[in-house]
Amino acid sequence: MSVRRALLSAWDKTGIAAFARELTGLGVDVLASSGTAKVLADERIPVTPLEELTGFGELLGHRVVTLHPAVHGGILARRDVPQDMEQLAGHGITPIDLVCVNLYPFERTVGRLDVPWEEAIEQIDVGGPALLRAAAKNHAHVVAVSRPADYELVLDELRETGDVSLPTRRALAARAFQTTAAFDAAVAGWMGKDDAFPEVLVPVFERTLDLAYGENPHQRAAYYAQRGARTHLLARVDQLQGKPLSFNNLGDLSAARMLMLELDGPAAVIVKHGNPCGVALGTTVDAAFAKAHAADPVSAYGGVVILNRPVGAALGKELASHFVEVLFAPGYHESALEELEAKGTRVLVDSERRAFVATERDLRRVIGGLLVQDRDTESDPLDAMDVVCGDPDAATWDDLLFASTVAKHAASNAIVIARGGQTIGIGAGQMSRVDAVRIAVDKARELGHALDGAVLASDAFFPFADGPKLALEAGIRAIIQPGGSKRDNEVLDAVRDAGAAMVVTGRRHFRH
Numbered sequence: 001m002s003v004r005r006a007l008l009s010a011w012d013k014t015g016i017a018a019f020a021r022e023l024t025g026l027g028v029d030v031l032a033s034s035g036t037a038k039v040l041a042d043e044r045i046p047v048t049p050l051e052e053l054t055g056f057g058e059l060l061g062h063r064v065v066t067l068h069p070a071v072h073g074g075i076l077a078r079r080d081v082p083q084d085m086e087q088l089a090g091h092g093i094t095p096i097d098l099v100c101v102n103l104y105p106f107e108r109t110v111g112r113l114d115v116p117w118e119e120a121i122e123q124i125d126v127g128g129p130a131l132l133r134a135a136a137k138n139h140a141h142v143v144a145v146s147r148p149a150d151y152e153l154v155l156d157e158l159r160e161t162g163d164v165s166l167p168t169r170r171a172l173a174a175r176a177f178q179t180t181a182a183f184d185a186a187v188a189g190w191m192g193k194d195d196a197f198p199e200v201l202v203p204v205f206e207r208t209l210d211l212a213y214g215e216n217p218h219q220r221a222a223y224y225a226q227r228g229a230r231t232h233l234l235a236r237v238d239q240l241q242g243k244p245l246s247f248n249n250l251g252d253l254s255a256a257r258m259l260m261l262e263l264d265g266p267a268a269v270i271v272k273h274g275n276p277c278g279v280a281l282g283t284t285v286d287a288a289f290a291k292a293h294a295a296d297p298v299s300a301y302g303g304v305v306i307l308n309r310p311v312g313a314a315l316g317k318e319l320a321s322h323f324v325e326v327l328f329a330p331g332y333h334e335s336a337l338e339e340l341e342a343k344g345t346r347v348l349v350d351s352e353r354r355a356f357v358a359t360e361r362d363l364r365r366v367i368g369g370l371l372v373q374d375r376d377t378e379s380d381p382l383d384a385m386d387v388v389c390g391d392p393d394a395a396t397w398d399d400l401l402f403a404s405t406v407a408k409h410a411a412s413n414a415i416v417i418a419r420g421g422q423t424i425g426i427g428a429g430q431m432s433r434v435d436a437v438r439i440a441v442d443k444a445r446e447l448g449h450a451l452d453g454a455v456l457a458s459d460a461f462f463p464f465a466d467g468p469k470l471a472l473e474a475g476i477r478a479i480i481q482p483g484g485s486k487r488d489n490e491v492l493d494a495v496r497d498a499g500a501a502m503v504v505t506g507r508r509h510f511r512h
Contacts, residue, residue: 185227255271327346454475
């Protein structure tokens with residue numbers, strides 16, 4: 001195959017004139033739709049406007065431009081099928097060997113606030129996807145180019161061999177179908193945006209970052225961001241230094257960011273294997289980190305650290321004295337970066353703290369499908385909480401709400417013990433809730449944390465009174481939990497008998 005005739009129809013005119021000039025220099029005849037033809041003519045590049053081929057100008061306010069047998073017949077004809085070529089000749093149609101199209105900016109249009117329905121509808125491209133699909137279907141004979149980034153790839157092969165290889169045409173065809181599929185998905189998603197769980201879910205994800213490997217070295221991996229989403233995990237985030245991010249780094253980073261969104265004031269979150277292992281509030285971010293690290297320094301080793309205030313020189317030096325896999329903060333003192341660079345820490349700068357939205361769906365891959373749910377980002381309503389015994393003072397209330405927030409972000413069964421705005425014992429991912437309590441209590445004791453007067457949060461109800469009794473015997477003086485067990489009265493009696501307080505929230509927070 002040699003490319004003799006090309007059709008160009010580009011909404012995004014980036015590089016189109018240079019591409020066309022190179023094609024004509026290689027002896028290719030260029031056809032173009034009206035807007036593209038004008039750009040090329042202004043650049044004094046030889047071009048045949050499409051209306052000269054079809055005999056029609058634009059119809060219906062630009063809704064009909066390229067939908068014509070002279071266009072699609074020239075694209076879809078199989079060069080190795082005599083009947084196809086005879087039909088082209090009988091109708092005076094010349095084959096088209098290359099189709100270069102990029103589509104209307106539908107996603108950019110509907111990404112604006114309060115876009116009029118009529119404006120969005122007119123950004124639904126019909127002719128462009130039809131051209132790309134036709135060219136991609138007939139890729140054995142036609143080159144389908146769907147983005148400016150591929151212009152040079154095509155030109156390089158044409159310059160070198162006078163042709164575009166079959167493997168390249170197949171790759172370009174796949175990209176063209178990905179482009180049209182993503183476009184249709186964006187339209188379908190926008191038109192069905194009022195349906196929380198549509199009959200057919202068509203999210204589109206775009207590869208954003210290649211990863212060295214997955215959870216384990218023998219697994220391949222990449223990070224994909226959802227197209228059309230207002231933000232994503234690495235949006236407006238720059239890596240300032242350190243090794244490339246890994247699959248596990250990003251998983252922990254996501255978990256830490258989701259928890260940090262619910263904390264006010266200077267705060268520090270340390271996550272390891274998807275679970276918080278040290279979380280704290282402080283009068284300064286330096287104090288918050290010191291408390292978060294002291295919560296469980298053994299587990300914090302090699303963790304992901306999230307801070308919601310800039311890192312000063314002193315804190316940078318302190319962070320550099322620990323093994324931190326990933327550090328994420330809104331800014332850094334120059335000397336802090338120097339200290340961290342010497343340790344090889346992956347340092348990320350966050351330019352927009354509240355980057356996630358509550359309306360985002362939570363998607364979880366299972367065999368052959370997806371589980372889809374609302375994200376558990378809504379705060380528990382205070383007016384729905386019931387103090388069933390005791391009378392927590394203001395400081396205890398603060399700790400109860402803090403511990404309950406952290407428990408929401410730990411794997412079930414989850415128990416969080418806290419005191420003074422600091423987690424001091426976390427039991428997560430246990431099959432038995434009493435085991436989760438035992439782990440949290442033992443962890444606090446091992447690290448020398450005082451349990452007398454501490455509070456405990458549970459992500460779900462206690463099925464028996466054994467868990468609360470174990471915590472109360474250790475010194476816990478207030479518990480917050482959803483309630484709802486048929487043995488709630490037994491749990492209440494145990495707490496009341498110990499002279500402790502208990503708050504029932506009425507809302508469970510499983511995280512599996």
